[in-house]
Amino acid sequence: MSTSLEKIVALCKRRGFVYQSADIYGGLNGVYDFGHLGFLLKQNIKRYWIQSILTTQPNILFMDGAILGPHAMWEASGHTQNFHDPLVDCTNCKRRFRADDIDLAKVCPVCGKKAWTEIRQFNMMFKTNLGAVADESAIAYLRPETAQSIYVNFKNIISTNRVKIPFGVAQIGKAFRNEITPKQFLFRMREFEQMEMEWFCKPEETDKYFPEWVNARQEFYTTLGIKKEHIRLHPHAKEELSHYSSRTTDIEYEFPFGWKELEGIADRGDFDLTQHSKHSGKDLAVYDDEAKKSYTPHIIESSVGVDRLFLTLMCDAYTEDVADGEERIRLAFSPRVAPIKVAILPLVKNLSDSARKIYTHLASHGLMLDFDESGSIGKRYRRQDEIGTPFCLTYDFQSQEDNAVTIRDRDTMQQERVSTDQILEYIMRRLV
Numbered sequence: 001m002s003t004s005l006e007k008i009v010a011l012c013k014r015r016g017f018v019y020q021s022a023d024i025y026g027g028l029n030g031v032y033d034f035g036h037l038g039f040l041l042k043q044n045i046k047r048y049w050i051q052s053i054l055t056t057q058p059n060i061l062f063m064d065g066a067i068l069g070p071h072a073m074w075e076a077s078g079h080t081q082n083f084h085d086p087l088v089d090c091t092n093c094k095r096r097f098r099a100d101d102i103d104l105a106k107v108c109p110v111c112g113k114k115a116w117t118e119i120r121q122f123n124m125m126f127k128t129n130l131g132a133v134a135d136e137s138a139i140a141y142l143r144p145e146t147a148q149s150i151y152v153n154f155k156n157i158i159s160t161n162r163v164k165i166p167f168g169v170a171q172i173g174k175a176f177r178n179e180i181t182p183k184q185f186l187f188r189m190r191e192f193e194q195m196e197m198e199w200f201c202k203p204e205e206t207d208k209y210f211p212e213w214v215n216a217r218q219e220f221y222t223t224l225g226i227k228k229e230h231i232r233l234h235p236h237a238k239e240e241l242s243h244y245s246s247r248t249t250d251i252e253y254e255f256p257f258g259w260k261e262l263e264g265i266a267d268r269g270d271f272d273l274t275q276h277s278k279h280s281g282k283d284l285a286v287y288d289d290e291a292k293k294s295y296t297p298h299i300i301e302s303s304v305g306v307d308r309l310f311l312t313l314m315c316d317a318y319t320e321d322v323a324d325g326e327e328r329i330r331l332a333f334s335p336r337v338a339p340i341k342v343a344i345l346p347l348v349k350n351l352s353d354s355a356r357k358i359y360t361h362l363a364s365h366g367l368m369l370d371f372d373e374s375g376s377i378g379k380r381y382r383r384q385d386e387i388g389t390p391f392c393l394t395y396d397f398q399s400q401e402d403n404a405v406t407i408r409d410r411d412t413m414q415q416e417r418v419s420t421d422q423i424l425e426y427i428m429r430r431l432v
C-alpha cells in the first residue's frame, strides 16, 4: 500500500469530502460529517451497491427500517448479552482501551504506567429511554446493525409482497456502535452507514447460495475499480464467529494500516427468525407447499459499511505522480464512482456564458459537474485531479469558431477535440 492514512485524512479535509463532526465545539470522537464531494461519493457507492445486489439474484426487495428498536428485540437478537468488546482501564490516567488492541504486559501507551484494571465486557449499543417513562418497557437502543428490522418485518414483507423463498431484502441505513476506541478515520466509527442484504432460503440451499454470494460480492469491488491485488477473502475460524453465525467469510482490503475487514458474508442459519419467533410469540416459519410442512428459512447476509468502503476507495485511488513537470495528487477513481464527472473550464471569464450553456445541457442529463473559472488552466486541472474528476472540458476562443471543446483525460492527460453536439455521447460512453 503506497499511501498513508494521514495523507487521505488531509485530502478529505482539505477538499471538503469529510469534516470532523461538531468541529467548532472540539469535535465528536468517531463521528463525521460529509461535505459536498463526500455526499456525492457516498451516493455513487450506494447506487452501485443497489445495482450489484439487483443483478446478483432476482427477487430482491428493499426496505428502510427504524433506527430505534425496543429492548425486547435486542434481547431476542442476542445483542444485549453478546454485543460487547473487552474493555480495560488505566487507573493512573483513566484512559480506556479495547483489551485486544493493546499489550497488557506492557505499560499504558498514554501515561507510561502499568496500572490496568481487570478486563470486563463493554456492551457497544447506545441505550436510550422513550418518552418520560422510566421502566424497562421504555428502554430502546440505536441499532448496531440494520439487519434486525428486516427480520422482525419478515411476516409483513411476505404478506405484502408477492414473494416466495428464496428472496432477498436489502437495506441501506445508519447504524451506531459505542466503540471503545474509534480509530483509523472512517474505518471504525460510532455512527456509520451499512448496506446489508439478507437472503432467505431453504436450509438445504445455503451451501449453494453462500459461495455464490461471496463471489458476487467480491466481484463488486473490482467493478468499482478497486485493484484485485488489494482484495482477499478471509474465512472465519470457529472462534472468530459472531454469536449468530455458523460460517462467515470476510472480504478484506489492504488498508495503509494492514489487511482488514471490508465486508462480511455470514450464514446466519435460522438463528434470527427462531429467536424472534420465541421472544415475540409470533411464528415466523413458512409453509412449503411441495414438502407439505413448515420450516424456518435460513439467512445468508452480506454487510458492508458505506463509510468503510468510502475509505477503501480513497486509499485505492490515491496516487502521486508528475504531470507537465509538476507533482500532482490524483484520485484515480473509476469514472463510475467519481463524485464529479466533468469539470467545465472556460479559458477566460468572458467565455463563461457560452460554457454555462454546456454545463446546463449536461446537468439536465443528471451529470454531476463542477464549473471552475478561476486560476490558470494548469491549476484548475490540478484541483480536479485531486478530487478525482475524470474529465476536464475546456471552452476556449476557438470553441466559438468551430463549435468544439477540448476534453482532457485525468489519467492519461490526453486531450481530444470534441464537437459540442457530441459531448454528452462522448462522456456517457466513457462513464460506464
Ligand code: GAP
Residues within 6 Å of the ligand: 144, 145, 146, 147, 177, 179, 186, 187, 188, 189, 190, 192, 194, 196, 261, 262, 263, 264, 301, 303, 304, 305, 306, 307, 308, 309
Ligand atoms: N449485520 C452484520 C454486521 O453488522 P459486522 O461485521 O459487525 O456485521 C458489517 O459489520 C460491516 O459494517 C463491516 O464489515 C464494516 O464494513 C461495517 N462496520 C462495522 N462496524 C463499523 C464501524 N464501527 N465503523 C464503520 N464501519 C463499520
